[in-house]
Amino acid sequence: MEEPPGSRWADIVGREGHDHGARYAARFAALAASGADVHGEAHFCAALLGPGSRVLDAGCGTGRVAIRLAELGHVCTGVDVDSSMLAQARSRAPAMTWIQADLATVDRLGLRPDFDMVVTAGNVIPLLAATTEPAVVAALAALLRPGGLLVAGFGLDAAHLPLDHAPVSLPDYDSWCADAGLALLSRAATWEGDPYTGGGYAVSVHRRG
Template identity: 55%
Template sequence: MPDNPWLAVTGGTAGPGYAERFATLAAEGADLHGEARRVHALLDGTPSDVLDAGCGTGRVAIHLAELGHRVVGVDLDASMLDEARRAAPGLSWHLRDLTALDLGQRFDLVVGAGNIWPFLTPGTHARVLARLAAHLRPGGLLVLGFGLGPEHVPTSLPDDVAVPDLHAYDTAAVGAGLHLHTRTADWDGAEPYTGGGYAVSVHRRGSTAP
């Protein structure tokens, strides 16, 4: 299997730098919780079971827990999870490869808020969506936001890795038994997606899923 682009670029040591950057942004008054607010709204504010796939340093998962949700975070990068555990030791954090994810439980919503789609190992995208869908309860939601070109992905991809487009994403979603619910150009859910460089897609698992 090809190398994972995220680990290839960062060497699996990005955690401390990410934690420091977001701490600085928070101290400067930046709004860091748009993704969590969108998830909370999609769940109608009802305390729910949420899986944060590619949770990184835990920024989104921790705020969702503060909003009353039961959150589990998974990531491939141990250095990022170290920061998440340091920030919120009471939450459930798992070092996992999404291509073989099996937590033995299902969730009301799965969120991927950190450009995980472009950084998946090449050739595994459909498999990852299938694994995420398998963790949804019937009628559950999958919410992923990601850039659609190099200029919209904050961390540079390796030169030989292309950013998969929305057609590839939607094709994989259909194959995983998911149906497009809504798509916007931002995490606020206010700007309809009309073909720009960033999209937030909300897919729903069929209500008759096994």
């Protein structure tokens, strides 16, 4: 499946060329080699999970978050529309489940609706195709078991996005979550868990009722 026409992500990768997955993976490998912690998202999520939880990494990219969560004992599935990014995930963890699909069609993949967590890291929500965001949030929420968590981290201004503006606000996102039967549980300013008091980035945790 190709990147969906009109998605903000498709616009970005269209300018970067077909090897963007390898370059993205190499950048994080270099960071890890320098001693930087590149697993903040996974560790944030792991702190919210019980042992052996089922996790869907929606917009998984090169699999960095899902692979680390699997190393921590969780059962992870990754979904991404980008074949270049998924090629890196499959090469790093061939035994894991990786699905190439547009998140706007995730409700057609036959996934069991009993995930303990769905995580969308890496600005997934604001990089969706315009107008698809509410339907994607609803579809992801429907895959959660009762009490399951939707965790999303994304930029709220141009300084925290690969865009010249922020297409999604927190009131927008909270409204879509509420319409999908999710209630806000907590919000942080970083994946390290710093309290959110405003600013250009937020990590939101919503729970399915």
